[in-house]
Structures are given as structure tokens and as C-alpha cells.
Amino acid sequence: MLSPGEIEDPQITSEQLLSLKSDLKIINMLEELSNKHCPAQFKGIEEGGKVSKCNETAMRLREEGAKMLRQKKFLKALLSFTESIANAEDGSEMLGLAYGGRSQVLFERGYYRECLEDIERALHNNYPQEMAGKLLERQSQAEHNVQSQNKPKYYEDIPKITKPNPKIACASDAVEIASDSNQGRHIVATRSIEAGEVIAVERPYVVAVGPGPSQKYLHCHECLELCYNLFPCPKCRTALYCSSECQQKASKYHYNECDLCQFDFVEQLSLKAILRGLKESVTNGDAPVDSTVYRSDRYEEIQQLTTNKEKRSVRDFFEAANDACIYTYFLKKYSDFFDATGVSEERLKELLFHHYLNTSCNRISVEKTKKSSLNTEFHVVGDGLYAFAGLLNHDCYANVTVSFYGSTLVLQAARYIGKGESCTLTYRNYNFAEFPKVVRTHQLWQNFHFNCKCEACTNNWPIFDCLISGPIEKYQKFVEQVQKELEDPDLNQKELLSTVAKRAKESLKGEPSKVEVNVRRIFCDLLKMPGNKILEFFLCFIMLPIFF
Template sequence: MLSPGEIEDPQITSEQLLSLKSDIRIIDMLEELAQKHCPSQFQDIETGGKISKSNEKALTFRDEGRKMLRQKNYFKALLAFTQSIANAEDKSEMLGLAYGGRAEVLFEKGYFNECLNDIERALQNNYPKDLEAKLLEKQTQAQANAGKQALRKYHEDVPSLKHPNPKISAASSSVEIQRDQYGGRHVVATANIEAGEVIAIENPYVVAIGTKPSQRFLHCHECLQLCYNLIPCPGCRTALYCSDKCRNSAWEWYHHNECDLCQFDFNELLSVKTVLKGLRQLNKTVGIEGQQFDGTIFKSDRYEEIQELQTNKEKRSVRDLFEAANEACIIHHFLTKYSDFFSKNDISGERLKELLFHHYFNTTLNKLSVEKTKKNSIDTEYHEVAEAIYAFSSLLNHDCYGNVFPVFHGGTIILRASRNIKSGESCCLTYRNYNFAEFPKLVRSHQLWRFFQFTCTCEACENNWPIFDCLNSGDVEKYQKLVDQINTSLKQSDISGVLKVVTKKVKEFTTAEPTKVDVNVKRIFCDLLKCSGNKITDF
């Protein structure tokens, strides 16, 4: 794939490109320039052809899994066997053997129900007859122990909205969507909101799992639930799911054509998933009562809401415009040549490029990182699981001392108030954690423009609040007593007790410049509430 530096022309500026008005004219111009400098634009990707599932590759991972199992390194064994399952050819003996190997790992770690699922899958996939007796013996042992399996919850139950908003499907009635003086949308409180109160509960429109083994091979690529016995897509080596339900849902909405791209080693892309799902959704919902878009009701699961998310295209550099156009042309090429996309969708090639170009910008601008956390002391550990697009949550503006924070339950996002919010006040997140206490204003300004193309005018920026080390200390003695109380409660697993104490402290915050104690108490408060969400657990 070309890099922007290979085709940069000093005579072309982003203003000149944007003056072409239509996206397709911008794309055509950049594509022509790319082809001029590199006529075989897709050659590098196409050289090896489709990379199909391979029993030979699966055997390599299975051997690694067996080695790790002998060494009692069960976590690495689990990952290796799951990789073997992902690479094994559908319905093959190798797939059965990979399931059988993973079942043994799950048995050793006390996941008897998951073990039984994998044994059943092994038997359904041509597991060798001469090894079957040993597998059936393991099945009997797992059945005897299944009732004793310890309950391990990845997250607590998703809470409910006490007062749902009739005009915003995912939100509380205490907020509304308004437009600012420049026409941009943002979320404003219509009533006083107390610290800890749930503002919205929203499922993602699409998700893209991370590329690390601990992300790809431990979480469902559709719902993001932690799962130790994922099942593969029959066609590609990339997608893995927690259940037939998730696998079938992904296939129906977008993976049918994404699968063709995955076989060329494309990573899962939010922009591609969004376009494929959106077009499928439009085709399915035409004419269905209650599905037509008129702008009066905001629905998080509807494509029109995703299309309207901000792109900031007019502020992008030539490099950004090129990367978007290049990706759109490459995806269009592969869908045209290697899939049945155009035979199943009534859309022109130009329109597809325009949608890919558009969603390249609005997914990179609006994506959120889905996390899991672990709190066993005053500090908290965070691991990223995936990236996701949320229609309503994307409307919240940035503030360097945000008053809203996210908690993730699987892929579902719970937005809670991180301090009291007055009626009429904007509800704001802190993007990419660029908060005033950790990053000087100059750094924040640079990074926020780099990633989001805006200049922040929040109170911390306007008044140039100092970073943490330069803040007033606050009541350190009371804070130390609180820390001791928190650490004692955490050792006793009494989250709810200490949360009540911290919540009361947060509700006492003033609107003045915070002290060191205020910043720390707010951080602890958010971390304690995140304990109900996705957890980092030991296998």
C-alpha cells in the first residue's frame, strides 16, 4: 500500500482538494495521482492471493498448545489452541483435534462447562476414532464436576435507566441533544444530575477487536464478551465468536463480505463494518413501519445516526485525505474483484467509495476504546479490548476535566456522571484521557488538534489550570484517612461500602479550580464505579 509521502505534490493543498466539492471528485483525483506514481496499487496485497484456512498452519499452533500444556502454562496453551481452531479447515479432523486440545486446557483450569462445549465440538468435527475413548472419559469427568464450577463474572449486570428519554433511545430523560452556535451537536443536562447517576446505556453500532493475542483470542469479535472457548468463522482465520448467535448475527449484518477481505489479511476495520452493516440495514428496513428516519427520534442502532456523526473533513490535511481515499479505493477493488457485494447491493462503485471515504473520517474521529480494569489497590490497571462506534456517546463534547466517564459491560457503554452536573451544563467526556492534571495545556492542545481537529475552550484551558504537581494540596490528612479506608475495604472486597463514602465526597466538590485531593478523589470514584464493568481476570 502506498504511503502519502510517495505521492505528495507540493502544488496540491487540502483547500484545493476540498474545493472540488464532491467526495468522489476528491477520491478520483487522489486515485489518479496514486496510479500515476504506482500503477500496480494493489499488487503487494494480491501477490499471495487469498490466504485460506490451513491445517498445516493449525498443526503448528496445536503443537505449540500441546507443548505449553505439558509445561502447565495454561494461558499460552489456551491462546495456541484457539489459534489452531481459527486456522483449521472447516469440518476437518484438525479442527476436531484443536477443540479436543483446548478442552483439556479448560478442564485443567476448572472451566468444566466450557470444556464440555469444546468436547461436543470436537466430536462434531471428525475427531479421530482411535482417540475418542480418552475424550469421552474426559467428558464424563467434566460432567461430574460441572455443577461445582465456580461462578466467574466478567462484569456485573447492566443497570437500567430509571427514566428513559422518549426522544433518545439510549439516554436518560435528564439530558437532551442541542446544537451549538456553529451547528455542532452536543449533550446538555435538562435537570440536575448527581455524581454516579447513569446518563446513558448504549450498545455499539460496530466493534473492531484489537490485534493482540490477548484481545483477539479471548473476546468475542461481535459482543466483546470474555470467552475462553471461542468458535471460528468457517471462511476466514480472523473472526471468532462466543456463540452461534453472535457468529450468525455478524454474518448477516456485515461479515459475509468482510470475510472476503479478512482472507487477504485485512484487519477488522470500523469504517468497513459500518458501511457493510449500514447498507444491509437500509436494504432490510425499507418500508418497515417505525424504521423511517425523520430526525425526531434518535436511535443508537440506526445507520442514519451513524452517518450524521461529525467528520471534520474540512480541517484534514492532504495526508489524511489521501489515506482515506486510498483505503476507499483498495476496499472497493477487493470487494469488486473477490466478493459478491455488488450483486447483493443496489449501489454504484462511486457511491461505495464515497461512503468508505466518509466513514473513514467519522469512525477515526468518534471511535471509543473499550476497556477492562482491575482494582486491587488505590491504583487501577487498564487493558484495551477493542474499538467501537457509539452513536449517542459520540455526541458528548470534550472537557479536560470531564464530568462524565464510561464504564463498559462487554461492549455496552454505561455513561455516568463523575461529579454533579447542573441543569443547562454540557455533559462532557475527556477524550483519550487528555486531562489537565496530567498534560500541560500546550500538549493537550497539540494532541486534541492532531486527533480531533479542534481547539479546546473548556474552563481548564481558558483559565490555564496548572498540572497536578502545581495544584493546591487540599486536605491531605482527611485524604490519607480515606485512602486507608479504601485499601482496607478492597482487601475485604467491600466495594459498595467505600463507594458510598467516596460518592459523598465527590458530591461536595465546588466548581472552583480543583485541588490535588479533589483530582485524586474523583479518579478513585470513577475507578470504583468501573469495578462493576469489564474485569481483568486471571485465567
């Protein structure tokens, strides 16, 4: 489908499209306009044909992995071998060879459990008998050394909610869902909440791993866990899993997503949400839904997340309609989707259009972090849809911070929150200290389609460099204390958090000082420390002698 800039017809306005009063009418109008100018809009995708698994491609990637291994570039070798595994034809000798190559990388870095799993996979996938000697020798050595493996944790134990909310399955009893004409649905504190208190622990409805090699070849496409020995979907070269349990969970949506992946479509939260939701509706049938409890694992809650449709541009509508038409076309022509679900083409288009709009507003980036002294490095792993966290409104100096344990999202108070106060997040880190108001206003409208009315925007707070300094000497002593404790190998995170939380409580209302902003940042970064970590692919074993 064409974009609005490529169409020569008179300008279409959002108001004209919204006046149609129906998503399907909007889609049909835009589809008709596109077909008028580009009647073969799907031809380019189809001409490329299915991007099937290919042993020739897998062999090239395996050779690249072997080259990187010889050069001791272990992470690059691991990524190349995993990509080779994803491309190798199911059950082929090439798949066995790719697993065998990756097992050597894992062995040399001391990941013996993962190495043994890959050796088993290699042997089950026609690994050449004449080459099996070295593989079996590696297996014997790995079995001997496996007890010495000292694999670092990707994250610590997931925090627990001490007082669950009877009306919100993932939240504490400190909050409730409120609604008004100004803020829409939002989250409000029902009692005072102390800094650091856990507000919610939420699993995503669906996730989509990022497109980069260090994202899609190092993290499970179902749970986003860090995994150095992923295994692939037997049909497509896109989906990779850390366990058979995750592969089974993914079957809720991947059964038809797989058909699209074979045309090199990227993973989409919107499509996954629809496929999982429709599968659940078929499974559950006419079973009654308990609407008194807000659940993160239910499609109805995802479907009700905001779209901000009335504020969208014509380009947004074109892109949403484009997705709806393309996915419907390919699912109809190359899968059994419509026979299996009984859903009509019109209904699928409506759902795809709706979820394109609501996932663009509500997707949350899943991150991992690395703390070095007082600085924190952030890497995005992928995106997730979270029905409860999606209800928190934006604030450019938010009172809630988010951390991740795998794909599990944990919300904690970034400061003291009073009873009746709205709980807020800073969307995509568009905070007042780093971004001037004009930049925040543009980006928030561009990405989320609202005008921010938080205190920082209303009072036009200056960026960090222009804030008053605050008690610098007192802050420097505080920083020295925090740095000293962070460098201590016997660091007690709870005690350190308690110390920083006390300092964060000293924050005054109104425009903060540089010191107050920094204390809040340090506190929030410390809350993230037990969550997903940026780990180096380093040696993780204590060498044991080999006895024969």
C-alpha cells in the same frame, strides 16, 4: 495508494481538495495522482493471494499449544489452541484435534462447561476414533465436576435507566441533544444530575476487537465478551464468536467482510458500519424512519457523526481515499457485494471515504479494569461506534465517566452536573492532571482535529504535581477508610460509592487541588468496578470426589 510524502508532484493543500466540493472528486483526484506514480497499487496485496485456512499452520499452532500445556503455561496454551482452531480447515480432522487440545486446557483449569462444549465440537469435526478414548474419559469427568465450576463474573448486572428519555432511546430524561455554532451537536443536562447517576446505557452499532492475541483470541468479535472457547467463521481465519447468536448477528456485515478477511485485511469499524447499514437498508426498503427518536441501533445516526473534514490534513484525505479505493477494488473483484446490494462503485467509495473520517473521530475504546487497593489497571479490548456517546464533547476535566459491561457502554456523572451544563468526556484520557496543555493540544488536534477550549485549557491549569495540595490530613483519613472497605471480602460497593460521592460533592469550582483530583479519580474508578474485569485464567472449581 501512495502517501503525499511519496508523490513528486507539486504540493497539494487541503484547501485545494475541499474546493472540489465532492468526496468523490477528492477520491478521484488522489487516485489519479497515485496511479500516475504507482499503476499497480494493489499488486502487492494480490500477489500474496488469499490467506486461507491451512491445516499445516493449525498443526504447528496445536503443537505449540501442547508444549505450553506441558509447561503449565495455561493461558499461552489456550491462545495457541484457539489460533489453531481459527486456522484449521472447516470440518477437518485438524479442527477436531485443536478443539480436543483446548478442551484439555479448559479441563485442567476447571472450566468444565466450556470443556464439554469443545469436546462436542471435536467429536463433530472428525476427531480420530483411535484417540477418542481419552477425550470421552475427559468428557465423563467434566460432566461429573461441572456443578462445582465457580466461574467469576466478567461484569455485574448492567445498570438500568429509571426514567427513560422519550427522544433518545438509550438515555435518561436528564439530558437532551443541543446544537450551536461553537460546539456543534452536544449533550446538555435538562435538570440537575447527581454524582454517579446513570445518564445513558448504550449498545454499540458495530465493534472491532483489538489485534493482540489476548484481545482477538479471548473476546467475541461481535459482542466483545470474554470467552475462553471461541469458535471460528467457517471460511476465514479472522472472525471468532462466543455463540451462534453472535455469529448470526455478525452476518449483517460479515457476509462480505469475510471475503476481505481472506486477504488478511484487519477488522475495520468503518467497513462494518457500511456493510451493516446497507444490509439494513435492503431489508427495511422504503419503510419510514422515525426521526423524532435518536436511536443507537440505526445507520442514519452513525452516518451523521462528525468528520471534522474541513480541518483535515492532506495525509488524512490520502489515507481515507486509499481505504476507499482498496476496499472497492477487492469487493468488486472477489465478492458479490455489488450484485447483492445494488450499490454503485462510486457510492461505495464515497461511503468508505466518509466513514474513514468519522470513525477516526468517534471510535471509543472498550476497556476492562482491575482494581488493586486505590490503583486501577486498564486493558483495551477493542473499539466500538456509539451514536449517542459520540455526541459528548471533550473536556480535560470531564463531568461524565464511562464504563463497559461487555460492549455495552454506561455513562455516569463524575460529579454534580447543573441544569443547562454540557455533559463531557475526556477523550482517550487526555486529562489536564497527567498531560501538559501543549501535549493535550497536539494530541487532540492530531486525533480529533479540534482545539480544546475547556476551563483547564483556557486557564492553563498546571499538571497534578504542580497543583496545590488541599486538605491532606483529611484526605489521608478518607483514603484509609476506602482502602479498608476495598480489602473487606464483604465489600458493599453501593455504600462505598455513596461515601466517596459525598466527598466528591465537596469539590469547588475552578482549579482543583491534588486532593480533589484524587477523590474524583477514586470515585470514577469505583463506578467502573462492576463493569468488565481483568480476570486471571485461574482455577475456577471446587474439587469433588469421583465415584465409580
